[in-house]
Amino acid sequence: MWLLTVLLLWVPAGAQTDPVKAVITLQPPWVSVFQEENITLWCEGPHLPGNSSTRWFLNGTAFQTLTPRYRIAAASISDTGEYRCQTGLSVPSDPVRLEIHRDWLLLQVQSRVFTEGEPLTLRCHGWKNKLVYNVVFYQNDKAFKFSPQNSEFTILKTSLSHNGIYHCSGMGRHRYTSPGVSITVKELFLAPVLKASLSLPLLEGHLVNLSCETKLLLQRPGLQLYFSFYTGSKTLMSRNTSSGYQILTAKREDSGLYWCEATTEDGSIVKRSPELELQVLGLQTPTPVWFHVLFY
Structure with a gap:
């Protein structure tokens, strides 16, 4: 209830956007330190104009440090716990568990x-x-x-x-x-699966849509996936934001193994789909029918 009250007081009236979540950073950056070592916690988040007050919480209980910087000098075992912070225009940060070891x-x-x-x-x-x-x-x-x-x-x-x-x-x-x-x-997103819009095998002449389907498991601001399509040693489409590829008029020579890749913008994560076998059958030539005409 106390946290909710703080949020209601600190979010300005008429605000339309969702409050930003505060973020705790550590200096030095380690979440485990020895007894008697020093560590500083910083709370990053938007503030009200002219007011840099920051609320700090240890294991859910507020303590009386109101600055964005909280320094632990000569850490002791009692400093172990989950820390959160909140600025004037933010919601409370995710917890950071700090452990002090002997x-x-x-x-x-x-x-x-x-x-x-x-x-x-x-x-x-x-x-x-x-x-x-x-x-x-x-x-x-x-x-x-x-x-x-x-x-x-x-x-x-x-x-x-x-x-x-x-x-x-x-x-x-x-x-x-x-x-x-x-x-x-x-996991950020699932390995993709390549799917075709028509059931296989298919007759030549049809338009075929290939889709590289995946699912985001975590939401990350500004995240954009890029998609590539391949068959054999040939690249059909490389690093496009579209997850689809079209074969406008399927031909028998389009038959083969196809796969796709999904990757993050920086290329730090690349995931490949299983192969999909595309079979394109030629149009059947009508079998001639012979009629025997009897003359009398």
Whole structure:
């Protein structure tokens, strides 16, 4: 009820657009830190004119910091929890869970939830910035990266195969192992399916519409998918915002295997459809009928 009241008070009368959701960013950017380390949370969102007041919440309870910047000096276990913020013209942000650890080694990430195609940086961080070497990164207890000196590793484009529990191990005075971190990668859109407007096989001469059908699973502002169509080694249409392609007059030589691709504008996600076999049959020539005429 308190949150709802705040929203009603802060959204200006007569506003027609939906309020913007505030966003929390961290500096340094890691959602897990050691005890006694410093971390700053920033709340980004629109404000009322002349009023930069910001509401902060920890585990659903408001606390008395009213600036867009909230600094935690010498973090303690009690600082662990879910943080939200709200500016004068925003709705509350999504929660950011900050975890404070007392350990020797920590696997740090910038988020625990990613959308496929986004980069994922893993940092194997030693207590009090102690040097860590011979670092091994693990996914679901299986080693996938060894680094003798560099304690950071970046997966440039995440995919669904990157879901799992990650941890790291490294040498200091001894070999240490970090606690596990659960990483979730969400699918942005389904792999496309190529469909034809007519049942197959079909007779030549018909117009055929091919459609590259997919479904957005997550809403992202400004997202635009691009579609390409192929047959054999031939590109029929490349990177078009239209998900359809027309064969105006089908011929027997149009028979073959067809497929399509759907991709994001930056090319970070490319998904290919299964192949569709298009069969075009030639028009049948009428069989001549012979009539026997009897003359008397």
